[in-house]
Amino acid sequence: MKRIILALFILLALSCRRETQRSNEVIASVETKLASDPGDPAWQKLPEYLARLLTQDLVEPRLMNPSTAEVRVRAMTAAREIAFRLEWADPVQDDLPGAGRFADACAIQTPGRIDPNPPDPQMGQEGRSVEISYWRADWQAWVNGRPDDITALFPNASVDRYPFDATPLEKGSAEQLEFARRYAPSAALGNRREGPRENPVEDLIAEGPGTLSPAAKAVSRGKGVFGPEGWSVVIIRPLPDGLAPAVRSQIAFAIWEGSKEEAGARKMRSAWIPLAVKEGK
Amino acid sequence: MPTVYNWQLGRPMEYPYDAAYPRYQFAFVFNINRCIGCQTCTMACRSTWTFSSGQEHMWWNNVETKPYGGYPQFWDSKLLGLLDQANPDGQVWNNIKTDPRLKPYGVFEGKTIFEATHPAEAAPQNRVLGYLPTDREWRSPNIYEDTGTGATWKPGEYGKTAALPEHKIWFFYLQRICNHCTYPACLAACPRQAIYKRQEDGVVLIDQSRCRGYKKCVEACPYKKAMYRPTAKVSEKCVACYPRLEGRDEIITPDGEPIESRCMSACVGKIRLQGLIRKEYDGRWSNDPGNPLHYLIREEQVALPLYPQFGTEPNGFYIPPRWAPRAYLEQMFGPGVEQAIERYVCPSRELLAIMQLFRATRPVIFRYKILQGPKIFEREVTLPSGKKKTLEIFNDTIIGYSKNGREAVRVTVEEPTFERDKQHPNSI
Numbered sequence: 001m002k003r004i005i006l007a008l009f010i011l012l013a014l015s016c017r018r019e020t021q022r023s024n025e026v027i028a029s030v031e032t033k034l035a036s037d038p039g040d041p042a043w044q045k046l047p048e049y050l051a052r053l054l055t056q057d058l059v060e061p062r063l064m065n066p067s068t069a070e071v072r073v074r075a076m077t078a079a080r081e082i083a084f085r086l087e088w089a090d091p092v093q094d095d096l097p098g099a100g101r102f103a104d105a106c107a108i109q110t111p112g113r114i115d116p117n118p119p120d121p122q123m124g125q126e127g128r129s130v131e132i133s134y135w136r137a138d139w140q141a142w143v144n145g146r147p148d149d150i151t152a153l154f155p156n157a158s159v160d161r162y163p164f165d166a167t168p169l170e171k172g173s174a175e176q177l178e179f180a181r182r183y184a185p186s187a188a189l190g191n192r193r194e195g196p197r198e199n200p201v202e203d204l205i206a207e208g209p210g211t212l213s214p215a216a217k218a219v220s221r222g223k224g225v226f227g228p229e230g231w232s233v234v235i236i237r238p239l240p241d242g243l244a245p246a247v248r249s250q251i252a253f254a255i256w257e258g259s260k261e262e263a264g265a266r267k268m269r270s271a272w273i274p275l276a277v278k279e280g281k
Numbered sequence: 282m283p284t285v286y287n288w289q290l291g292r293p294m295e296y297p298y299d300a301a302y303p304r305y306q307f308a309f310v311f312n313i314n315r316c317i318g319c320q321t322c323t324m325a326c327r328s329t330w331t332f333s334s335g336q337e338h339m340w341w342n343n344v345e346t347k348p349y350g351g352y353p354q355f356w357d358s359k360l361l362g363l364l365d366q367a368n369p370d371g372q373v374w375n376n377i378k379t380d381p382r383l384k385p386y387g388v389f390e391g392k393t394i395f396e397a398t399h400p401a402e403a404a405p406q407n408r409v410l411g412y413l414p415t416d417r418e419w420r421s422p423n424i425y426e427d428t429g430t431g432a433t434w435k436p437g438e439y440g441k442t443a444a445l446p447e448h449k450i451w452f453f454y455l456q457r458i459c460n461h462c463t464y465p466a467c468l469a470a471c472p473r474q475a476i477y478k479r480q481e482d483g484v485v486l487i488d489q490s491r492c493r494g495y496k497k498c499v500e501a502c503p504y505k506k507a508m509y510r511p512t513a514k515v516s517e518k519c520v521a522c523y524p525r526l527e528g529r530d531e532i533i534t535p536d537g538e539p540i541e542s543r544c545m546s547a548c549v550g551k552i553r554l555q556g557l558i559r560k561e562y563d564g565r566w567s568n569d570p571g572n573p574l575h576y577l578i579r580e581e582q583v584a585l586p587l588y589p590q591f592g593t594e595p596n597g598f599y600i601p602p603r604w605a606p607r608a609y610l611e612q613m614f615g616p617g618v619e620q621a622i623e624r625y626v627c628p629s630r631e632l633l634a635i636m637q638l639f640r641a642t643r644p645v646i647f648r649y650k651i652l653q654g655p656k657i658f659e660r661e662v663t664l665p666s667g668k669k670k671t672l673e674i675f676n677d678t679i680i681g682y683s684k685n686g687r688e689a690v691r692v693t694v695e696e697p698t699f700e701r702d703k704q705h706p707n708s709i
Contacts, residue, residue, distance in 0.1 A: 060408060061472055061497060097511035099338055099499070100415040138514075148512045149334045162334055183333035186515045189490035193514035210473055212493070261413065264495035265472055 023047040025274035026084075026251055028075035034083045035076065038225045038232035043085050046074040051253050053268035058122055059209040063266040067257040071106070071270070077277055082243070083236040084108055086253060090230035094258025095137035097148045102263050104137040105256040106224075106233055110275075112205070114242045114249045121252050121272045123206040132204040132212070133220035133237045137258065139200035140224045148195050190214075200224060201235055209265060243277055251275040282395075285464060286564065289589040289615070291384025295396050297408050297469045302564040305557040306483035307461045307521045308596040309545065310577050310584040312639060314603060314625070315552040316454040318344055318427070325547035326458070330520070335512025338419040341519035342458045342544040348609060349425035352457075353418035356505045357588065360394075361612070363410055364590065367397030372590045376616040382565070385582055386589065386615045393592025394466060394503055409466045409501035419508075428452060445604060446622075446665035453602040456552070458544060459506040459519035460587065460595030461485050463564065467518070470501030482557060483596065484521040492516055503591040526557070526645070538683045539645040551640040557647065557684075558596070571648040573635050573681070574598075581632050583621045585614035600625055603665070619665070627662050627670045633694055634679040642690035646681035653677055657695055 026049045035042040051071045055063045072087045086106050094104045111118040112129035119128035142148060150157045164180040165171065181187055187194040192202060192214055201222040203215035224233035243249050250272040256262040284293045285300040326342035343352045351357060364372055368391040376387025394410040431450035434442055442449040461478075465485045468476040475491035476498060478484070487498065487507070492515040498507035499516055507518045522542035528534045540546070545555040556574035559567040569575045577584045577598070584598035601610045603622045610618040624632065634651045654676035662672045674694060681690040701707075 059472075061470075061495075097514065098416040099419045099509045099511065100413060100417075101511075102496075150337050157337075159337060160332075163332065180334070184335075184513055185517075186489040186492065186510075186513045191490050191492070191513075191515060193494060194512060212473070264493060264497075266495075 021047040023049050025049065025248075025276055026051075026073055026075050028077040028082050028275065028277045030245070030277060030279045031076045031078045034078045034081055034236060035085075036083070036221075036223060036234055036236060038085055038087075038223060038234045042076070043074050046076060049073045049273065051270045051273060053253070053255060053270055056122075056254075056265055056267050056269050059265055061264070061266055063262060063268070065260075066268065067260045067262065068255040068268045071253050071255055073253065075275075077239055080239050081236055082239045083234055084251075085232065085234050086255075087232045088230050088255055090226075090257065092259045093137065093226040095141040095226075096153060097138050098153075102256070102258040102261050103139075104231060104258040105135060105263075106231070106235075107132050107134040107254045108235055108237070109252040109254070110240050111250055114240060114247065116248075118250045118272055120208070121250075122269070123209045123212065125208050127207065129205050129207045131215065131237075132206060133222070133235050134202045134204055135200050135222050135224055135233050135235055136202075137224060137226075137231070139195075139197050139202075142195045142197045143200050143223075203237075239277075243275070245277050245279060247277070249275045286383075287393075287464065287592060287594050288383060288565070289386065289389075289586050289594050290393070290592060291380075291386060291388040294393055294464070294592055296464050297395070300564055301478070302463070302560050302562065303478060303480050303483035304560060305481065306463070306560055306596055307526065307555070308558045308574055308578075308598070309458075309553060309555040310574060310598045310600065310639075311456045312552045312584075312600040312636075313453055313455065314600060315550050315639075316344065316456060317550045318346070318454040319549050320344055320423075321547045321549045322456065322544035322553070323422075325543040326519075329522070329543045331517075335510045336517070338422075339508045339510065339517065340422045341506065341508075342456070343422050344454050344456045345423070346426050346428055346452050347455045347605075347613075348430055348452070349428050350423065350455075352422040352424075353414035353505050354421065354424060355418070356414065357613075359412055360410075360503050360588075360591070363399070363412065364391070364394070364397060367392050367410060372612075374590075374616045381579070381582075385579070386585075386617045389590050389592075389615075391590060393590065394501075395464070395469065395592050409470045411466065411470070411501040411503065413496060413500040414505060443604075445663075447606050448604040451605050453605050455599075457504065457506070457587075458542075458597065459485065459521070460504055460593065460597040461519075461521055462596065463594035464592065466501040466503055466591075466593050467498035467507045470497040471495075472497055479523070482521070482523070482526050483560075484523050484526065485518070486520060486523070487516055487518055489515060489517070503588065503593065504595070533643070536685070536687075538685060538687070538689075540643045541645055545640065546643055548640045554639045555645060557645055571650070573638050573646055573649050576631065576635055581624055581629065582617055583624045583628075583632060585617045585621055588613060589615045623664050623666065626664055627672050630673070630675055630677065633674065634677045637679055637692045637694060638681050638690065641692050642681060644681075644683040644687075644689040646689060647684050648682045648686075650680045650682070651677050652680070654693065 074085045109132045119125045124130035169176040201220040206212045220237040222235040254267045254269040282295040283299045285296045287294040331339040372391040397410045429450045429452040434449045475488045494514040525540045528537040541555045545553040657676045658674035676695045683689040
């Protein structure tokens with residue numbers, strides 16, 4: 001009897017197991033709602049595109065040694081938004097900020113407008129912009145509840161009192177944060193890289209290498225989870241204008257491996273990949 | 282790659298950008314012989330600029346004990362090692378033929394950090410030879426404080442180790458801030474062109490709105506004075522206290538005169554003198570004989586650049602310590618060391634007067650005038666070369682003038698003293 005039960009169980013498990021469907025373009029399946037969590041089972045039924053990555057060896061500073069070889073991509077769309085789940089192998093979680101450290105990161109890039117002849121995949125070109133949604137592991141850690149300051153990273157660290165922590169300013173109050181901001185010149189100038197963050201994704205635009213700049217509005221969001229096999233990151237952004245079933249656009253991906261000191265132009269990147277929207281089954 | 286002229290190397294040099302020069306250049310002279318390692322400069326800078334969250338490891342001004350100390354640890358040994366790999370025949374100077382204007386120290390025949398290719402295959406970047414310090418290397422800014430070395434010392438020589446011209450057991454303090462280089466490596470390496478050199482004073486700054494924290498400047502700066510701030514996720518660096526240079530502090534400089542940076546103003550040991558050097562359109566120093574820095578660096582050549590072979594044309598100059606081994610000093614300051622020490626040991630009348638200007642006042646001194654006084658002292662001194670020379674000291678008065686020509690300071694060679702009477706030895 002036990003053997004029969006075991007055989008039935010194996011048969012059931014085999015019938016439930018789905019082979020990963022591979023697609024030859026990134027297909028965003030039309031769904032009723034988006035799965036914002038990378039572990040949501042809704043992702044599993046979607047076709048997967050395997051994006052081969054290339055070294056960025058076109059402009060200085062170049063990356064000459066390949067690191068992350070490929071990124072697995074699934075996509076869905078609902079309510080005028082589009083979501084991508086990027087998964088890639090990474091043995092080490094690099095999410096600690098530090099003078100000599102680099103964070104794991106990924107990004108999706110779309111042309112500024114749908115065009116069968118898209119701009120240069122390497123950050124666009126003059127007058128023909130690209131839109132980029134950029135996710136970072138250390139921003140994700142902040143969103144998850146671990147700030148970047150030294151006492152959060154090193155609980156036994158001893159720090160002299162910062163002027164903006166002085167009484168009567170209440171820690172975390174608007175007055176205290178405003179005071180602290182005075183001593184963070186980049187943040188005071190509108191550079192959005194500093195915490196506190198509620199969103200691990202930054203919206204950027206570019207018209208060629210070296211022109212990357214923050215987008216006028218923050219429109220993307222996302223979430224990344226590190227597991228035994230590496231990172232799984234969902235990035236959600238508005239559906240590009242005009243993208244609909246029967247309309248093709250393009251998308252490109254980039255991965256930064258923190259352990260290999262990758263940042264900025266030093267990254268693994270893809271060429272343009274066709275992006276299509278299809279009604280779900 | 283464009284070519285620029287580097288007077289410290291005595292030759293043209295490759296640099297990623299075309300030459301562009303400021304009207305004035307922030308520059309300074311540190312007299313290593315006088316430093317007591319009190320770190321008052323370090324704390325003055327710290328309490329002004331780097332006391333915030335994310336800056337705990339950042340010391341724009343630091344004083345390290347040579348030869349072992351370094352912030353970040355072993356910064357110069359590491360870069361010299363890379364340069365040695367790029368220069369298998371050595372970092373050689375040809376100082377047979379010199380020219381006070383164009384090649385005062387002769388000609389550097391090796392490759393600079395802009396000319397050398399990185400010995401590692403698939404190097405992170407090819408514009409500048411450099412390396413990125415680890416987190417750990419930033420953590421101990423004063424490691425090996427007061428630790429001497431005694432490679433030539435032998436047991437039984439105790440008490441006989443401190444004889445000139447070279448002590449057998451020695452160390453010295455090296456005071457460091459950003460050199461606001463004429464050809465900055467940080468600027469050359471930044472892929473976003475977020476680093477710029479100001480036209481008005483040559484100060485090198487990182488545009489905090491443009492920086493995205495790629496750390497290429499940290500990697501490229503041979504002096505490791507660009508630093509990454511982990512909370513801000515951008516890099517920051519010494520700003521030469523530019524609001525003070527601009528004379529924009531209504532309280533301490535109501536007349537708008539440029540005043541020295543905080544680290545200079547706070548120096549207890551009076552080792553520091555800061556200035557603004559007038560430059561010609563082609564980058565040459567203007568002939569400015571009344572400027573104290575011009576005299577110390579270009580005329581008397583008693584102050585020398587720090588690691589000129591790196592090729593950035595640093596604007597920080599040092600009077601080398603007279604007791605340290607010459608080979609070590611020549612590696613650090615170039616071939617002018619022996620002459621600089623000889624001139625410092627037995628200073629000329631003018632040099633001795635100018636030495637009184639160090640940390641004597643807060644305004645930046647643009648011009649000096651010496652009023653001759655009586656001779657007050659004479660003795661025979663032995664130069665490092667073994668030659669004897671008569672040192673004559675005159676109680677001259679030196680007057681320093683600010684940018685607007687106002688008298689900023691007046692000091693004499695002999696410090697005035699007052700002797701209290703016997704009834705009131707301790708009264709005020």
